[in-house]
Amino acid sequence: MTSTSRLRALVVDDEDLARHLIREYLQGHEDVEVVGECENGLDAVKQIGALNPDLVFLDIQMPRLTGLEVLEATGRRSGVIFTTAYDEHAIKAFELHAVDYLLKPFSRARFDDALARARTLHASAAAAPAASPAQGVEALVARRGATLERILIRDREQVHVIPVDQVECIEAQGDYLAIEVDGKCHLKPQRISEIEEQLDPTRFLRVHRSFIINLAHLQAIERPGPDRHAARLRSGKRVPISRSGYEKLRELV
Amino acid sequence: MHPILADARKLLFYELAWLAAGVGFAALLRLDEQADWVGALCFTLPLALVWSFDVLSAYYVCRSQPYRQRRWPVTLSLFGGASLLSGLVFLGAGEALNYIGGDIVLGHAFVTMPSAAWVMYFLGGFALYLLSLLAHDVLIAFETVQDAARREAESRVLARDAELQMLRTQINPHFLFNSLNSISALTGFDPAAAREMTVDLAQFFRRTLALAERERITLGEEVALSEHFLAIEKRRFGKKLAAQLRVSPEAAQCLLPPMTLQPLLENAIKHGIRQVDGGGTIEVDALVRDGWLHIAVVNPVARDDTPASGHGVGLKNIRERLAVLYGQRARIAWQRSETQFAIEINLPVDKEAGT
Numbered sequence: 335m336t337s338t339s340r341l342r343a344l345v346v347d348d349e350d351l352a353r354h355l356i357r358e359y360l361q362g363h364e365d366v367e368v369v370g371e372c373e374n375g376l377d378a379v380k381q382i383g384a385l386n387p388d389l390v391f392l393d394i395q396m397p398r399l400t401g402l403e404v405l406e407a408t409g410r411r412s413g414v415i416f417t418t419a420y421d422e423h424a425i426k427a428f429e430l431h432a433v434d435y436l437l438k439p440f441s442r443a444r445f446d447d448a449l450a451r452a453r454t455l456h457a458s459a460a461a462a463p464a465a466s467p468a469q470g471v472e473a474l475v476a477r478r479g480a481t482l483e484r485i486l487i488r489d490r491e492q493v494h495v496i497p498v499d500q501v502e503c504i505e506a507q508g509d510y511l512a513i514e515v516d517g518k519c520h521l522k523p524q525r526i527s528e529i530e531e532q533l534d535p536t537r538f539l540r541v542h543r544s545f546i547i548n549l550a551h552l553q554a555i556e557r558p559g560p561d562r563h564a565a566r567l568r569s570g571k572r573v574p575i576s577r578s579g580y581e582k583l584r585e586l587v
Numbered sequence: 588m589h590p591i592l593a594d595a596r597k598l599l600f601y602e603l604a605w606l607a608a609g610v611g612f613a614a615l616l617r618l619d620e621q622a623d624w625v626g627a628l629c630f631t632l633p634l635a636l637v638w639s640f641d642v643l644s645a646y647y648v649c650r651s652q653p654y655r656q657r658r659w660p661v662t663l664s665l666f667g668g669a670s671l672l673s674g675l676v677f678l679g680a681g682e683a684l685n686y687i688g689g690d691i692v693l694g695h696a697f698v699t700m701p702s703a704a705w706v707m708y709f710l711g712g713f714a715l716y717l718l719s720l721l722a723h724d725v726l727i728a729f730e731t732v733q734d735a736a737r738r739e740a741e742s743r744v745l746a747r748d749a750e751l752q753m754l755r756t757q758i759n760p761h762f763l764f765n766s767l768n769s770i771s772a773l774t775g776f777d778p779a780a781a782r783e784m785t786v787d788l789a790q791f792f793r794r795t796l797a798l799a800e801r802e803r804i805t806l807g808e809e810v811a812l813s814e815h816f817l818a819i820e821k822r823r824f825g826k827k828l829a830a831q832l833r834v835s836p837e838a839a840q841c842l843l844p845p846m847t848l849q850p851l852l853e854n855a856i857k858h859g860i861r862q863v864d865g866g867g868t869i870e871v872d873a874l875v876r877d878g879w880l881h882i883a884v885v886n887p888v889a890r891d892d893t894p895a896s897g898h899g900v901g902l903k904n905i906r907e908r909l910a911v912l913y914g915q916r917a918r919i920a921w922q923r924s925e926t927q928f929a930i931e932i933n934l935p936v937d938k939e940a941g942t
Contacts, residue, residue, distance in 0.1 A: 348861065349765065350825045355772035374864070395761070397862040397889070419764035438768035 339457060341366045344387040346378040346404070347417065348396050352438065356391050356417075359445045366449070375399025379493050382408045389452055391436075394418040399486070399495065402475055407486045407493045411471045412459060415448050431473050482532040485513060487520045494520065498537070502551045502567050504529065506544040517569060539586060541565060541579035549586065589646045590726075602639055609635030622698040630685055630697035637680055638712075641673060642719035649723045654731070670716040677712025678705055759853070762819075763788075769823050784822050791815040798845040805939065806873060806880070807839035809848045816849055820856055827866025828856065838873040841880045842937045844912055848882065850901055851930060855886035859928055862889040875936055882932045890925055902930070909934070 343366050347353045353371050360366050369385050372378040375398040382390065382404070392414050394401040401416060402424075416435040418424055428435045434448050485501065487494040496515055505512040506526040513520045530540050540546045547565055554566045555575070563575040565583075575583065591597045612635070613627035622630065648669050652662045682705070689697040766788050773781035794812040798804050810832060817830050830852070848871070855869045867887035874881055902921060909917040913934065921930035 349769065349823050351769040351772040351823065352765075355768065355775070358772070358775045419768060420760040438764050439771040440768075 339365065339453075339460070341388045341453065341456060342369045342385070343367065343389040343391065344370045344372065344378070344381055344385060345391045346372045346375075346381075346396070346401070347391070347393040348373045349393075352393065352417070356445075359442055360449075362442075363446075363449060365453075375401070375404050376493060378404045379407045380491065382410055383491065387413070388456055389413050389415065391415050391417055394421050394424050399493070403484075403486055405471065406475050407488055411475075413452065413456060414471060415452055427474050431471070433471055433474055481534040482529070485522070485529075487513070487522050489520075496520070498533065499548070499550065501548050502569055502571065503548060503573055504546040505573075514569075514571065536586075539579070539582060541573060541575045541583060543576060545573050545579075547573055552587070555580075555583065555587075589643050591643060602636070605635045605639035606632060616698055621700065626689065626693060626697040629688070629692060630681075633684060633688075634681060638677065638715070641676065642716060645669070645716060645719040645723045646727075649720060649727055654724075654728060666717065666720050670713045670720065673716035674709045674711075674713030677715075678709045681708050762853075765823060766819050769819075773822070780822065784819060787815045787818045787822075791819065795846070795849075801845060803842040803937070804845045805839060806834060806841050806843055806848070806882075809843065809845065810834055810839065810873075813849045813852055816852060824856070824861065824866065827863075828860050829866070829868040830871070831868060832871045834871070834873040835875065837875045838880055838882075840938055841875065841934070842939060843880070843934055844908060847905065847909075847932065848884075850905060851884045854901055855884060855928070859886040859888045863887050864889075878936050880934045880936050882934075883929065884931075885927060885929045887926055888923065888928045905932075 343360065345353045345356050345368060347356070350373075353373075357368055360368060366389070369387055370381050372381050373396075375396045377398075378390075378392070378396075379399065381387075390410070390413060392401040392404065394416060395418065396404075399407065401418075405411070405414065414433075416424070416428065416433065417438060417440075418435065419438040425435070425437075427433075434451055436445060436448055483498055485496045485498060487496065496513070500515050502514040504514070504526065507521075509523055509525075510521045511524050511526060511529060513522060526540070526544065526546065530538070530546055533546065537550065538546050538548055547567065551567045551569070552565055553568050556564045556566055556572070558564055561577070563580045565573045565575055567573065591601050609631040610628070613622075613624070613631040616622050616627040616631070617624055621627070648665065652665065685696050685698055685700065689695060766784070770781050770784050770788070773784060791812065794808075794815065798808060798812060814832070817828075821828050821830075852869060852871075860867050860869065869884065869886045872881070872883045902919075906919050909919055909932070916935050918933040919930070921928065923929075
C-alpha cells in the first residue's frame with residue numbers, strides 16, 4: 335500500500351456512539367483518513383458533494399433522508415459501505431445485488447474484511463474507471479422500497495424533498511421530468527416510465543404518453559372536442575388525456 | 588336444515604331404523620291377528636316412512652321458539668297444538684292407507700282394526716310427536732352450548748395472538764440491535780457506561796416480558812419500565828434527547844393496560860426528537876382529576892418533516908387496544924402542529940384493591 339492510495343472516508347450515522355465505533359475501528363488502519371462525519375441524510379448529501387470522499391460508511395435509517403436517498407440525490411454509486419441494525423428489505427436487496435454491508439453490532443474482523451474489499455475495489459476503479467462494479471448499487475437505488483413517498487430534486491448544492499402527495503402532475507420534457515408542486519415547477523433528469531413504476535398506481539395515473547397526474551388533485555374531466563379529453567386539476571392547469579388514458583381513468587374514478 | 592336431512596349417511600340409518608320399527612309394528616299386528624304378514628307390512632312400512640319425516644318437523648317448531656326468548660304459555664300451546672295436529676295426521680293417514688290403499692292393492696283393508704283402535708292411533712301420534720319435540724329441544728340446547736364453547740375458544744386464540752403481536756413489537760429489533768451497537772462502542776472508551784447500559788437493556792426486556800402477561804399494571808410500574816427505556820435511548824442519542832416525567836403520586840397508583848406509555852415515548856423519539864436537528868425534550872404529565880386519569884405526552888417535531896409511511900400505525904394500535912378494554916370510556920386524541928406533537932389519553936380511574 336503506497337501513500338498515494340490513502341483512502342479519504344466519510345462517516346454517516348445519526349448516532350454519536352455508532353460513529354465513534356467506526357472511528358475506533360479505523361484507528362488501526364493508517365491508510366484511511368476520516369475527513370468528515372454527518373448525522374443526517376441532508377448533511378451527508380452536502381458533504382459527499384463538497385468532499386468527494388473515496389469511501390462512505392452510510393447508515394440506512396437516518397433522519398431527513400435515508401441512506402439510499404442520499405445515494406440517489408448525490409448520484410454516488412461506488413465506494414459505499416452500508417451499515418444497518420435491522421432492515422429486512424434493505425438486507426435482501428444487498429444480498430441480491432452483492433453490495434457490501436455491515437450489520438450492527440459488527441466485529442472488528444468483519445469490519446476489516448469490508449474495508450479490505452473496499453480498498454481493492456477503489457484501487458481497481460482508479461486503474462480502470464469504466465470497469466467499476468457500480469451496477470449493484472445502481473439497481474439498489476432504482477428499486478428501493480415498495481412505493482415512492484418522496485421525490486428528491488437536486489438544485490445545485492440544495493436538495494429539495496417533495497412528498498408525493500403534494501405533486502400535482504408530472505410532465506416528460508425531453509430527458510427531464512417537469513414536476514409541478516404548488517404552482518412551482520421542478521426539473522429532474524429521469525424517464526417518465528421509470529417514475530411511473532415507482533409511484534403508487536392507486537394515487538397516480540399516466541393519462542398520456544408524457545403526463546402523469548395525481549388523482550387527489552384531479553378536479554374534473556373536460557371534453558374540449560369529440561373523442562378528446564382533458565383533466566382539469568385543482569390548480570386550474572389542464573392536462574391532455576389520451577384515449578387509453580381515458581379508459582384507465584374511467585376504471586379508477 | 589335439519590342435521591339428519593343434511594347428511595345422507597345419517598338419513599339412511601335413520602330411515603332404516605324407522606323401517607325396522609315398522610317391521611316390529613307389523614309383527615305386533617300379526618301376533619294380535621289383526622292382519623296377515625303381507626297386509627301388516629303393506630300397512631306399517633309406508634306409515635313408518637311418512638312418520639319418519641313428520642317427527643323431524645319438530646326441529647323447526649323448536650327452532651321457532653329460541654330457548655332464551657320463550658314465553659311458556661305460547662310455547663306450551665304451540666307444542667300441544669302441533670302434537671294434536673300430528674296425532675290427527677297419524678290417525679288420518681293410517682285410516683286412509685288402510686282402507687283406500689288396501690282396497691286398491693288387496694281388494695280389502697290391510698288390517699282389520701278393532702273399534703277402539705283409532706283412539707290408540709291418535710294418542711300414539713300425539714305422544715310420539717311430543718317426545719320428538721322434547722328430544723329436539725335437548726339437541727338444540729346441546730348445539731348452542733357447543734357453539735358457545737367454540738366461539739369462546741376462538742376469541743381466546745385471538746386474544747393470545749394479540750398479546751404475542753404486542754410482545755413482538757415491544758422487542759423491537761431496531762432498538763435491540765442499535766442498543767447492542769452502542770454498547771459495543773462504549774466498551775472501547777467507557778466500560779462503566781457500557782455495563783450500565785447492558786443492565787438497563789436487560790431490565791427493560793425483563794420488565795417488558797413480565798408485565799406484558801398481566802392485564803393491568805400500575806402507571807408507576809409502567810413509568811419504571813419507561814425510565815430504563817429512556818436511559819438507553821439517552822445513551823444512544825446523547826444530548827439530543829431529554830425527558831421530563833411529571834407523574835403525581837395518585838396517578839402512579841392507577842391501573843392501566845401494560846405498554847401504554849412506553850410506545851408513546853418510542854414514537855416521540857422515532858418520529859419526533861430523532862428528526863429534529865438539535866433534539867429536544869419529551870414532556871410527560873400524568874395526573875388524576877374528577878375520577879379520570881390524564882396522561883399527556885408532548886414532543887417537538889421537525890418543521891419540514893415528511894411523515895414516512897407506516898406513521899400512525901402504532902397510535903392506531905393503542906387506540907384499538909384501549910377501545911377493546913374500555914369501550915367508549917377511554918379517550919385518546921393527538922394533534923400535530925408545525926413544531927410539536929401532542930397526545931393525550933384519558934382513562935377512568937381504576938386502582939388496585941388495598942392500595
